[in-house]
Amino acid sequence: MDLLYDRNVPKKSDKSYGKLAVQQRMRLAMAxxxxxxxxxxxxxxxxxxxxxKKAFGQALKKLMQDALEGDYPDQHVIPDRVDISMxxxxxxxxxxxxxxxxxLEVYFSSKDTPLARATDEVVLVVYNxxxxxxxxxxxVCNRNEGYIKVDLPPQLxxxxxxxxxxxxxASKKQYxxxxxxxxxGP
Numbered sequence: 001m002d003l004l005y006d007r008n009v010p011k012k013s014d015k016s017y018g019k020l021a022v023q024q025r026m027r028l029a030m031a032x033x034x035x036x037x038x039x040x041x042x043x044x045x046x047x048x049x050x051x052x053k054k055a056f057g058q059a060l061k062k063l064m065q066d067a068l069e070g071d072y073p074d075q076h077v078i079p080d081r082v083d084i085s086m087x088x089x090x091x092x093x094x095x096x097x098x099x100x101x102x103x104l105e106v107y108f109s110s111k112d113t114p115l116a117r118a119t120d121e122v123v124l125v126v127y128n129x130x131x132x133x134x135x136x137x138x139x140v141c142n143r144n145e146g147y148i149k150v151d152l153p154p155q156l157x158x159x160x161x162x163x164x165x166x167x168x169x170a171s172k173k174q175y176x177x178x179x180x181x182x183x184x185g186p
Contacts, residue, residue, distance in 0.1 A: 017072065020072060020073075021071070021072035021075070024072055024073065024075055025064055025068055025075060026064070028068060028075060028076065028077055029060050029063045029064050029068065029077070030060065031129070032063065032077045032082065032129050033056070033059060033060055033063060033082075034132075035127065035129070035132050035133065035134040036084055036125070036127060036134050037056060039084055039085070039123070039125055039134070039136060040055060040056055040059045040084055040085075041055050041056060042172065043084065043085035043086065043087070043123075043166065043168065043175045043178075044056070044058055044059045044085070044086055046087065046173070046174075046175075047059075047086060059083065059084070059086075062083050062086070063077070063081075063082055063083070066081050066082075066083070067079075067081035067082045067083075077129070079129075079162045079180065079183065080180040080182075082164075082180070083177060083178060084125060084164050084166070084178050085123075085164075085166040085168075085175045085176065085177060085178040086175065086177055087168070087174050087175030087176055087177065088115065088174060088176075089115055089116065089120065089167055089168070089169065089174050089175060089176035090110065090111055090113050090115055090116045090167075090176060091166070091167070091176045091177055091178075091179055092108045092109070092110055092122065092143070092165055092166070092167055092176065092179055093108060093109045093110065093111070093179075094106060094107075094108050094165060094179055094181050095107045095108060095109060097163065097181050097182070097184065099184045099185070101157055102151060102152055102157055103149060103150065103151055103152060104124070104126065104149070104150050104152055104163065104184070105147065105148070105149045106124060106147070106148050106149075106163070106165060106181065107146060107147050108122070108146055108147070108148070108165065109146055110143050110144075110146075110167075115174075116143060116167075117143065117169065117170075118142060118143055118144035119142055119143070119144075119169075119170045120142065120143040120167045120168065120169055120170065120176075121140055121141065121142060121143075121167065121168055121169075121170060122137075122141045122142065122143060122145075122148055122165065122166075122167050123136055123137060123165070123166055123167070123168065124136065124137045124141075124148050124150055124163070124164075124165050125163070125164040125165075125166075125178075126150070126152060126153075126156060126161045126162070126163055127161055127162045127163075127164070128155070128156055128159050128160065128161040128162070129162070130159075131155055131156075131159060133153060133155045133156060133159075133161075135150075135152070135153045135156070137150045138150075143167055148165075156185070158185075158186055159185055159186070160183055160184065160185030160186065161183065161184060161185050162180070162182070162183050162184075163180070163181035163182060163183075163184055164178045164179065164180055164181065165178065165179045165181055166178040166179065
């Protein structure tokens with residue numbers, strides 16, 4: 001007779017290499033995107049079919065496919081490949097970013113296309129994943145202005161941060177793919 005189960009035999013506690021690698025990928029992706037959850041819930045909503053959880057899941061899937069690099073245990077997120085917004089609106093072209101201790105100014109332009117409207121609102125997101133601090137502009141800036149200035153949160157005055165820029169329609173139904181401006185800071 002073959003023994004099928006013996007409760008006295010301890011369970012296997014060693015996890016496989018593949019399982020550990022996948023778990024680390026998920027942890028890295030979640031840690032990177034979690035502070036950006038409000039922005040992602042809004043900008044990925046059409047991809048999530050109206051559900052904020054599905055929208056976040058789609059952004060998480062995209063990050064895991066495109067923005068994670070390396071082999072276990074040396075995996076890391078490539079910030080310029082992260083998509084915090086996704087859509088069909090034309091993107092913005094960044095001309096210059098000027099950083100002072102407490103403010104950030106970004107000069108941008110846009111191609112003239114039928115989808116790009118002068119009333120499209122521009123969103124600037126600054127983010128430090130190490131500190132878990134993310135912020136976005138609070139005032140309305142339109143595509144035709146070509147300039148946005150934001151006051152940085154005090155947590156980012158002396159820390160490096162990543163900068164993302166994207167646009168959305170006035171009704172917040174359509175979004176552009178974000179533009180990664182770069183890592184700025186002291």
